[in-house]
Amino acid sequence: MGGTAVESLRALLRGEVIGPEDTGYDEARKIYNAMIDRRPAVIARCADTTDVRAAVRYARENDMDLAVRGGGHSGGGLCLVDGSLMIDLSGIRWVRVDPATRTALVGGGSQLGDLDHEAHGFGLATPAGIMSTTGVGGLTLGGGHGHLTRAYGLTIDNLLAADLVLADGSVVTASADEHPDLFWALRGGGGNFGVATSFTYALHPVDDVGVGVTLWDPEHIGAVLRWYREFLPAAPDDLNGFFATLTVPPGPPFPEEIHHKKVCGVVWCSTGPTDEESLAKTFAPVADPAPPVFHFATPMPYPALQSMFDELIPKGLQWYWRGDFFDRITEDAIDVHRTFLENIPTELSTMHLYPVDAAAHRVGPMDTAWAYRDAIWSGVIGGISPEPSEAEAIRTWAVDYWEALHPHSMGAGYVNFMGADEGHDRVRATYRGHYDRLAEVKRTYDPDNVFHHNQNITPAGS
């Protein structure tokens, strides 16, 4: 089947078609998480919408399993499936910014860095994740949060339209005016409804931002979290700060005496004034819970902040992650964080609490498929290592940590922080009361569940 598919698709597509016999195959099937090693029957690196349509039709006519790859960042490797026809969207990477309407039209295989770079040229940006290499596709369809979330909401709150290739190979535009049911479902429902070949986003005036990093000794984690849980939700929308437990990387800007030290900290992004005096005022409260072991704050172009972690966690590491939403940080949760910071298995392993309040709370709970508008933080526990031999240790740490913390959460997590092995109940939980409505949209647009390599919403609504 694979060999036939390679030859047939080559005749149909403008983009590259890569099969197991081709020299580029092993490189083409590598995804961000090196823990996932699977072999598609054929990789269709589509060049445009017509290629995507041809690939979808080919898979259906030949009864092939279909997988869709955007940026390849999914933790559980949802885009990489043994024996499948993989639609690889990395050939559809382009961005067109219209400064007059403050909008960006973005190819469905683009990475966040593509959008950030082009929009920044016009002094504009839209909220997305914190790594430049994450795909706009998976991130947007799952919700999308990052440094601009408190100021401008989730990525889906800024999505104006998407072009989608449906399961029968037809193309639709989903927006507030066209296919509004589909547009509602796309904003949080993951890749369940079709292949998004482009996204249109609203942009906001964002140029230099005030970037801060504050680190404290782990003995102060209780005081810091007690302060953070009050300080951030009460802070103005223009201040974002995600809390993290981590090990200090051995390099600048960190002084040598804290290299390799376990710490807790906050990574800040201020879209307010970035002059020295304003930044000093904004960040003066960081001394309140305990004296930091490190603090810096400086103006930085927004794309520089967005690529700040790229080198620290490049493609090709072992990853295992789990997440949950939180509407409070309880004393019991603080104890769990303290314990698992002490037990952190590798220097890259980490836990983050991303704020999803402020502007993200001003969108109604029924307005999009994102079902946790009442959450204040979207938490993720990431076991990370360059060593395959440490795969089991990072997985065990992440699962144990998650199990200890889960009772102190809202009972479900962000769909983009779910692994492929968490079970269907977790998918239902992330969509809460929206699941049945999502299943109805699924029945309309993908009744045969062609797009099922995702956190699957079944047409039957099961």
Ligand SMILES: Cc1cc2nc3c(=O)[nH]c(=O)nc-3n(C[C@H](O)[C@H](O)[C@H](O)COP(=O)(O)OP(=O)(O)OC[C@H]3O[C@@H](n4cnc5c(N)ncnc54)[C@H](O)[C@@H]3O)c2cc1C
């Ligand atoms: C290092 C790292 C940092 C991250 N940081 C953040 C963050 O700050 N904020 C945040 O919100 N999330 C973050 N994430 C999670 C991220 O949003 C998800 O992993 C997301 O699924 C990645 O999308 P992708 O397109 O790169 O992934 P892929 O693995 O390519 O795809 C993931 C899923 O989306 C589907 N999909 C992808 N593109 C399309 C498309 N165009 N049309 C239809 N379906 C598509 C795939 O079929 C698959 O089911 C991070 C992930 C990593 C690895």
